Amino acid sequence: MDKELHIPGIGLGFRREMAEDMIALTSGKPDFIELAPENWMGMGGYWGKILRRATEAYPVICHGLSLSIGSPDELDMNFLRSLKSFLDEHDVQLYSEHLSYSKCDNAHLYDLLPIPFREDAVKHIAERIEVVQDVLERAMVLENVSYYTPVAAEMDEATFISSIVNESGCKLLLDINNVYVNAFNHQYDPKTFLSSLPLASVAYIHMAGHEQVAPDLIIDTHGQDVIEPVYELFSWALPKLNPVPVLLERDFNIPEMSVLVGEMNNLRNLAHKAWSKQTC
Amino acid sequence: MEQTDVLKQNTSSIQGALARYCREGAAIDLPGITPGRLEHYRRLVLNVVHGILSEAYPIAARCLGSSKWGELVEQFFANHKCHNPQVWLMARELLDFIEETAYHEAKGLPFLPDLLLMEWTEIEVHSMPDNTTPPSTPCPDSQLLSTHLVFNPHYKLLHLSYPVHRIHLDDFEPKPGNFFLLVFREEKSGKVQFVSLSPYFATLLDTVLQSEGIDVLGAKNALVEAGIHAPKSIHEPQLVYFLKSLQDKQFIFGKVA
Incomplete structure (x- = not known):
């Protein structure tokens, strides 16, 4: 499955607000796009046409929202089967999700809640990853999420993530901005944190902006430009990683496409500098 | 759990x-x-x-x-426990919640289910999966009543109890009644159109749409057999005008090619 995951390059999150602009790009185009399957599954009409045009123009990676891998609830097998159909239809080779939960008591919350960093949660999630991979017939890639408070933790975040990767064999989506946000919010050193992750398992990288809402709190909004300290952390991490796809996320306060192209160029230059001896 | x-x-x-x-x-x-x-x-x-x-x-x-x-x-x-993993479909569940709890009655908002239904239907029709239809050609007026017509497959026909499609936000005290609304998606632009229908036209159209291979005159006769007669003001010219307007709006694509 490793071979299937390898889609190197710099990508851009595909959102409705910028869909037409992204499809129309003639220069500075992303190497791939990433979209949330839940926002496009079963969609006909205007948005169905937009999706077809986008998937004809770009390779597609999918980043899910509602799988809820860390939930106490049972996996939603109907949803998984629909998801597989969508991934197959659009020839999506890389599917990632969040290491969090978004559904509980049979009710979706549509946001990412922090999983207790505990050994039983590790085993629970590792079992579910196997099921998901079997149904989707794809390797699962899980993202380290931003969290604003630990909840009933019995281990630290890096141990939790590493344990899940080791136990399940899943791949890691390394969100550099989330590392920065968590390090700021929980007052630890982001480089030490990064060094303690299973970096050989990183299959994909996310970069994004955030918003500081209090002197001691950053919220992961994807609504601002990527800031310099996050670029620096990205540059620091790259030599420790295999060449993998890098995605720029921008979900709110979407600027002119030229600004996003500029940010993608920044990422491309940094990745090229770090991985110049390998294909990027 | x-x-x-x-x-x-x-x-x-x-x-x-x-x-x-x-x-x-x-x-x-x-x-x-x-x-x-x-x-x-x-x-x-x-x-x-x-x-x-x-x-x-x-x-x-x-x-x-x-x-x-x-x-x-x-x-x-x-x-309400939102069960749909697709967040945009969560909006449909608000309507379910209103109907299940009779929230509108408790809050003195009797028109609310119809208003939500109309707004949701716009989303639903705009996004509903694409369906194909047989090839068609424009149908001459003289054949509209007696030809198997090809209809736009992306539509909903609503029966409302309040005229929420005529809402004026500054002065909205709607009186209950029977209101019919055809909601369909334009084939080329993907935009959603709303067409207000009289009760008879809505019933006739629904009969044609629900009955495979029936023409409009056949549907009219079926309604007569069921005891539903056209109002005295509606004769064949009015029916033709009604169908022509739907063809002009691209709800009727034409006749089978």
């Missing part, structure tokens, strides 16, 4: 408590949390829900005003 073998009851309970706090807002005491941070989770969760519902139902949100609308959204999210 289903339990797996490996997830301990205590962990599951903590996760459930956090989720319930986000939905309902009642204060909780969880172990190992950073003071003042849980509130952000509820705020972020509600931001998503408010955003989706306000975008889906802009007329209802304005009609109710921010206070009543905000109360409805939070009541819905606290008391």
